[in-house]
Amino acid sequence: xxxxxxRELSKSFGALTAVNAVNLxxxxxxxxxxxxxxxxxxxxxxxxxxxxxxxxAGRILxxxxxxxxxxxxxxxxxxxxRSFQRTNVFPAFTLLDNVWVAxxxxxxxxxxxxxxxxxxxxxxxxxxxxxxxxVGLIAKQSELAREISHGEQRQLELAIALAAAPRxxxxxxxxxxxxxxxxxxxxxxxxxxxxxxxIVLIEHKMDIIMSVSDRISVMHFxxxxxxxxxxxxxxxxxxxxxxxxxxxx
Amino acid sequence: xxxxxxxxxxxxxxxxxxxxxxxxxxxWIFAIFGLGLNLLLGYTxxxxxxxxxxxxxxxxxxxYLLKYYGIGIFTALGVGIGVGALSALVVGYLCVQRxxxxxxxxxxxLNQLFYFxxxxxxxxxxxxxxxPGIPRPALLGIDFRQPLAYYVLVSALFLLSLWAMQxxxxxxxxxxxxxxxxxxxxxxxxxxxxxxxxxxAFVIGGAFSGFAGVLxxxxxGIVPLEAIGFVFSGxxxxxxxxxxxGSLYGPIIGSLVFIWLSESVSVLWARWPxxxxxxxxxxxLFFRGxxxxxxxxxxxxSKRAS
Numbered sequence: 001x002x003x004x005x006x007r008e009l010s011k012s013f014g015a016l017t018a019v020n021a022v023n024l025x026x027x028x029x030x031x032x033x034x035x036x037x038x039x040x041x042x043x044x045x046x047x048x049x050x051x052x053x054x055x056x057a058g059r060i061l062x063x064x065x066x067x068x069x070x071x072x073x074x075x076x077x078x079x080x081x082r083s084f085q086r087t088n089v090f091p092a093f094t095l096l097d098n099v100w101v102a103x104x105x106x107x108x109x110x111x112x113x114x115x116x117x118x119x120x121x122x123x124x125x126x127x128x129x130x131x132x133x134x135v136g137l138i139a140k141q142s143e144l145a146r147e148i149s150h151g152e153q154r155q156l157e158l159a160i161a162l163a164a165a166p167r168x169x170x171x172x173x174x175x176x177x178x179x180x181x182x183x184x185x186x187x188x189x190x191x192x193x194x195x196x197x198x199i200v201l202i203e204h205k206m207d208i209i210m211s212v213s214d215r216i217s218v219m220h221f222x223x224x225x226x227x228x229x230x231x232x233x234x235x236x237x238x239x240x241x242x243x244x245x246x247x248x249x
Numbered sequence: 250x251x252x253x254x255x256x257x258x259x260x261x262x263x264x265x266x267x268x269x270x271x272x273x274x275x276x277w278i279f280a281i282f283g284l285g286l287n288l289l290l291g292y293t294x295x296x297x298x299x300x301x302x303x304x305x306x307x308x309x310x311x312x313y314l315l316k317y318y319g320i321g322i323f324t325a326l327g328v329g330i331g332v333g334a335l336s337a338l339v340v341g342y343l344c345v346q347r348x349x350x351x352x353x354x355x356x357x358x359l360n361q362l363f364y365f366x367x368x369x370x371x372x373x374x375x376x377x378x379x380x381p382g383i384p385r386p387a388l389l390g391i392d393f394r395q396p397l398a399y400y401v402l403v404s405a406l407f408l409l410s411l412w413a414m415q416x417x418x419x420x421x422x423x424x425x426x427x428x429x430x431x432x433x434x435x436x437x438x439x440x441x442x443x444x445x446x447x448x449x450a451f452v453i454g455g456a457f458s459g460f461a462g463v464l465x466x467x468x469x470g471i472v473p474l475e476a477i478g479f480v481f482s483g484x485x486x487x488x489x490x491x492x493x494x495g496s497l498y499g500p501i502i503g504s505l506v507f508i509w510l511s512e513s514v515s516v517l518w519a520r521w522p523x524x525x526x527x528x529x530x531x532x533x534l535f536f537r538g539x540x541x542x543x544x545x546x547x548x549x550x551s552k553r554a555s
Contacts (some may be wrong), residue, residue, distance in 0.1 A: 076440030105440035
């Protein structure tokens with residue numbers, strides 16, 4: 001059974017249909033990529049899946065449960081965590097505090113919310129450090145998020161999503177704006193996370209997509225036009241026409 | 250961390266030697282009021298122009314019960330906390346639905362609503378004349394009509410409030426509120442019900458305001474209509490910004506500066522708010538972190554120089 005499923009999911013903004021009757025099934029334990037040209041509706045699809053926007057039509061199922069219309073903060077508690085395309089961290093916080101609030105959000109109990117000291121939540125702090133360690137930022141845990149490099153902020157962005165210990169990880173262009181060297185590191189990171197989490201990945205860089213994905217869905221003008229393994233997608237003539245254009249011919 | 254606390258303790262001891270007891274008492278009451286506001290302003294990033302709603306409502310209700318039902322000091326303070334929190338729950342519920350300018354205007358508009366209720370309801374509040382004759386009941390044989398005795402009580406309660414607020418801002422709640430200030434969208438995506446947390450900040454801030462309101466009513470023996478007016482709401486914002494909204498101690502320093510200026514200099518010079526205006530312009534232009542930031546910059550500069 002699919003862990004995360006979209007059925008005939010649509011979203012319109014006025015006359016523009018950003019997401020058009022999308023059917024998507026994410027199998028547990030896989031890395032499922034969503035590709036498509038700019039403006040194809042990939043990020044809008046993420047916003048629908050994580051409850052940022054309410055869909056205009058269609059349904060979303062998580063673990064067999066209908067979560068359509070559930071608000072973002074509730075969806076996070078069900079075990080869906082996302083990273084953002086544009087870095088979306090807490091700039092005045094230290095790196096550790098950035099991941100700490102993420103880990104606390106989904107911790108089992110909020111007892112002592114108003115009076116316990118944050119350091120006294122040993123489990124939450126350990127989970128937060130683990131997330132920083134996973135992305136290789138543990139040495140900088142006391143630095144402020146606004147003072148680290150763009151590449152490191154992208155890693156932090158990922159760490160915040162990881163800190164919630166999610167069941168499904170939705171990554172929106174984790175390598176956006178990274179140098180080739182930083183991109184290589186990010187790819188290695190995503191590859192290391194593969195298998196530990198069910199991952200849905202939006203990415204533009206084709207070499208990344210082809211090397212890490214189990215399955216790929218292709219979006220074009222709000223609709224899914226193809227789905228399959230990387231090899232199938234590369235062979236698909238419709239995808240070549242729509243997405244790869246003349247380049248791949 | 251310890252250093253500011255030592256300074257506060259020193260100020261509590263020394264202040265009654267420098268200024269009249271009533272002024273010294275008013276400073277710590279206003280500081281409690283500022284602590285409550287700053288949970289919203291400094292920590293959550295919400296500018297509330299309606300804190301007098303909670304301050305005044307609590308002062309009226311507790312004042313009425315003190316006057317006509319002879320309740321004790323701690324009962325009155327408990328009532329004040331309750332009324333402050335409850336009125337903040339109602340006002341906050343309506344305000345947190347909106348953001349930015351609309352939020353600010355709503356806090357202001359609801360403050361005006363409460364003000365005009367107090368203005369019209371003369372049989373209870375006394376309208377423009379205020380509600381006079383509020384007693385300071387004795388407790389355990391201590392006569393709090395003695396200015397110094399009341400000063401000691403208020404400063405002890407102020408230190409208790411400071412301690413409570415410190416616990417709150419260092420708790421997970423404090424961190425979550427700051428996360429909301431820094432990035433509301435991300436906080437929501439992480440699993441925090443942002444409007445609910447803003448409301449919680451409102452209720453806690455309202456409880457502090459109500460607590461301060463009752464102490465204020467007992468200090469002057471009257472609840473003046475101004476205690477629920479928007480000028481009063483503005484004053485606490487003003488004082489907190491001058492002190493520094495980025496720090497736990499900012500509103501305390503702000504209260505010291507503001508009350509001392511308004512009570513001492515106003516006697517010498519009727520145009521004293523001009524001074525305040527100049528101080529405010531300097532803060533906004535050069536020291537966004539208020540006196541706290543100015544002080545730490547001078548501190549760093551002097552260390553480098555030596």
